[in-house]
Amino acid sequence: MAYVAPADFVRKAIDAGEAKVFMATKDAFIRAYMAGAILALAAAFAVTINQSTGQPLVGALLFPVGFSMLYLLGYDLLTGVVVLTPLALLDRRPGVTVGGVLRNWVVVFLGNFAGALTVAVMMAIVFTFGFATEPNAVGKFIAGIGEARTLGYEKYGASGMLTLFVRAMMCNWMVSTGVIGAMLSTSVPGKVIAMWMPITVFFFMTFEHSVVNMFLFPSALLMGGHFSVLDYLIWNEIPTLVGNIVGGIAFTGLMLYATHARTGASRKGEALSPAMRAAE
Structure with missing residues (x-):
């Protein structure tokens, strides 16, 4: 599967981050829009x-069909x-x-949201025959998800908010590992398996x-979910976004960077064996 060594794929990740900071706003938005739309479809x-x-x-x-597709096409998710x-x-x-990094985040957020919202509207049309009927079974199922994952957290107050935040952290620990996974191999099958x-x-x-929630919750609201836009923002999207950022940086980005881009000293004063040099 043409495996790429950790020191090399971490360097690729840093290069990719640099390229995204300098990417033209138009390109960043288009790539984010398509990523949001494809992930919503998935x-x-x-x-x-x-x-x-x-x-x-x-x-x-x-579900990873959509994730793999969008990254192979070079599109970008905020996570x-x-x-x-x-x-x-x-x-x-x-x-x-910092300003350049934040600019990229804002553009990608807006693009992801626009793409996910587009698919939310389209799927709501599909699930309701153009809003002419009650939502079908899948539409009602999505409306239930929206209620359970907003009002369900709100019911527990601060404990619910903590649970939401931790679930968001753990989410982007995994998702960002999938993003890095696309760099672990130079072959398409290897990339897909790692993602x-x-x-x-x-x-x-x-x-x-x-x-994903940019699709699920607008869809739920369009199909009669019994919660408000404010419920969605306060009891899901905003804490989820913050948790995704913290989890992805803390458990994936910083850990890989600390041990593979800034490797510590090994056996000072001693020659390293070929195996140890390879591990470096």
């Missing part, structure tokens, strides 16, 4: 499988750029600034993903 696909089969594991095993771009800042790449594994974990565990 979420609709997986939820349809879950509702029709009653087997969440099947939906989780197939990926919030991990990659800080690496370029941490590595002190020339011209990379598939952590994405399956995140989806089956129903961790909170800010971009």
Whole structure:
């Protein structure tokens, strides 16, 4: 599968982060829009499988189709750029600034949301025959998800908010590992396998993903979910976004950077064996 050594794929991740900081606004938005749309379609696909089969594991095993597709096409999710771009800042790449990183985050957020919202409207039309009927079984299932993952957290107050935040952290630990997974191999099968594994974990565990939620919750509101836009923002999207950022940077970006880009000294004064040099 043409495996890429850790020191090399971490360097690729830093290079990718640098490139995203300097990417033209138009290109960043288009790539984010398409990423949000494709991920939303994959979420609709997986939820349809879950509702029709009653087997969440099947939906989780197939959801990574969308994730793999969008990254192979070179599109960008916010959950990926919030991990990659800080690496370029941490590595002190020339011209990379906090302002440049934040600009990229805002553009990608807006693009992801626009793409996910577009698919939310389109799927709501499909599930309701152009809003002429009640939502079908899948539409009602999505409306229920929206209620359970906003009002369900609100019911527990601060404990619910903590749970939401931790689930969001753990989500982007897995998702950002999938983003890095695309760099672990130089072959398409190798990239897909490396991406598939952590994405399956995140989806089956129903961790909170800010971009997936940009599809699920607007869809739920369009199809009669009994919660408000404010409920969605306060009791899901905003804490999820913050948790995704913290989890991705802390558990993926910083850990890989600390041990593979800034490797510690080994056996001072002693020659390293070929095996140890390879491990470096």
